[in-house]
Amino acid sequence: MTKTTLGRRLLGLALPGRGAGGSGTRTPAGTASAAGCLRLYEQEGAAGGELAAAAHALREVQAAHGDVTDALLALGAAALRAERTALALAAADAVLARRKGSRAAWHLRGRALEAAGDLGGAVTAFEGYLEHTPAQSAGAADTAARIAVLRADGDWRSAVLRALDGTDAPGVTALADGPFDAFEAAVTAHLAARLPVAGPEETARLAPAVALHADRRRARLRPPLADPLFGGTARLRIGEFRTLIAGRSVCLVANSQSLAESALGAQIDSYDLVVRFTSFRLDPEATGERTDIHVTDHRDPYNRDVPVSVRLVLADRAADWRHAMRERMVPGAQHFTGDDSLRRPLRGAGGLDAAAWPPGLTCGFEAVWLLDFLDVSPRLDLFGFDFFTTGPFRLAEAPAATAPAGYTRERDWILARAQHVRGPVISLR
Template sequence: MGQTFTGLLRAVRARTGQGGTARPAPTAALRLCGDYLAGLAASGPLDDVRRTRLVSAIGDLTTATGTDGPFDALLRTGQRALETGGEAETRLALDLAVEATGLRPRSKGAWRLRGGALDALGRRAEAVQAYEQHLALQQNPAAAEEIARRTATLKDLRACLDEAAGLLPGEDGARLRALHDAPAGQARTVFAEVVRARSAGAGGTADPAVRRLVTLYAAHRRLLDRDRMADPLLGGAEPVGVTGLRRLVTGRSVCLVAGAARVTDEERDPGSPLGKLIDGYDLVVRCDTLPAGSPRTDLHAVTLRGDTPWTGPAWHRKAGTRLVFGDPLPHWRRSLRARLVAGAQDHIGDASLRRPLDDPALLGEDGWGPRTSTAFTLLRLLDFLDAADRLDLIGFGLPGQLPPREHAWVTARATHQDETEMRTALR
């Protein structure tokens, strides 16, 4: 990696005219990236996966050509810098975003990146302005939900501090107002100190103003940790655990339908025997992306992937019960808050169902690993519960629907296979 890194640094400097050779007009983005790489090279070996991805993105930026290539590469590099999470990387992300918004003032992605970088640096008032620029340019309401929710959260944080400061004359009120653009850790510490001091003072918590201050502190602390939800109860959706899932499938016929295009096309055909076959089951189960116009989904399962799974698309298609598999727990919780849609499900799997294969309280099986397919994770869970009267797979005999090891597991336990119906029976 050392030679590659050194070569990249030379390439960046050459592109910006820092290598002693005349080059086309330098860009601020490449100068910024060159400065960052120089600092990174001086800090020692590169062994962080996220920084490695950032360095790779910088490499792509140095070679980007075409009408939109350099600008798209600029945004990707800024996003990689923001995802890396260090202070130097976050400041790089902001610098790149500032250049991007200067180059294209009507770029939704550039304003979103700028807002995210300012937000991460604790510059919340400026972040709100950048996010609002993004929202003004965004034509797709669904795509804007996350930013709209974050913008509302930042405004709520400010409102909490403003009201709390209004309760406290003098120095304490000024200290709280100064937290508008303070890092989250500092905001937590200072606000807590003010609350403790006021609670221990004359009147204590018997004072209505102190009780209100404590309420505002609790709200502010929650909002620092996670964004406000438009509907925290998700339209009345109820959590379901292992016992509830077993109760859902007990004594019923269950089919797990593959997402293959052939299966979807046949199912959509009104006269298709496959559509009638699927509709005859008590529970129709699907995984991951639900095809548009699916006739019915009683149970939907998805697996969280990537470093920031909460940034994925919302689960807006209707399902009776939705299970979300993922680890670690904070990522799972944040993803549910960000991606669940009120009214899109009647039940949602709780934390006891988020990693059934390696959870010792359930299967506790070693060796499957984090890349296990969603379909197999759910199939193995249903097989373990051993409550369904009938458990069939539809379309999973087609090539590519299951990895070889998972396919071998299914084949070894199949009690019947019908190629005409694309059906594999496990019981």
């Protein structure tokens, strides 16, 4: 590796100030738009599954001249999971071209650049996310921690490249701008190949790189923390939750006796997403059988083992929420949980303090408020929300439910926004 080459590598690894280009990774020309993303999708080769479905959804929204923001974010997320980082980056930049303050797009851009190996660009993008995120949120804390990791990785990569300057390490040099994990593996392979056959002079030249690698290895061998992701569960920020529900019909099913006496089960299961609460009880004919989103209080231990796509745990106090997330989550029972921004939607998303809405809000109302606030579901219906006029229909071991103080205000808020009321069904969209 020549000093000129090393200089270029180190300049490429420098962490830049704010800018769309990061430290060298650029969105392909002409792709930072919905049409451009679709062209890039076709140029890179057709795909199946989730990515193909996301591309099809984007085409439909574009053809209908609708707002393509959510469809672009969904395409970018699917592209990232399919390891098509250029397409993920193009989707993020297409959103940022329309909405400079999109937290979801800044975060997607950071993840795409990190996957591509552009650590400096990823830091810049994540800093863009932080600029538009409340400092006290868990999302901000997680992202700040990620930035620290990326900076440390960038510093280590730069130090290794300096240590190997003047040595013959083509496998390492080739990956100096590539994915970090691949670069780290290349360093390990290079040292493993050279040290057994190196003479005294080469061993001395390799000693600084060996020391850096040994430090990294010792860190890898430290005992791991207890699984913080509950068997592979991922955290959803409010923007990511919005993307998940965008364009999908949603019904929220209350735990009320009025619903138990109905025959609405098949209708409930026909919605794209079914939301249930706390100690819900299922009756296929009356309540349906599917549960996609479970919204529960941090004190409520019921139904935590029921498999769902998303489980949102609510708590007024951050300490209570963290305790419930650590101690009461069942590994493998959910694909996603909400982060701190979804701990109390009225507080986190709406910025409504206790003076506006006193504590003691029901899980059902928090969920209704959140979905109404996000306003991305073409059909939003409430089943069995009879406002405690009939008895509960919930698990037998759960305590009896009573209307909390101020519940009349929750009822009035919902009914004021109702488009239709047909028996036990209230339609907000």
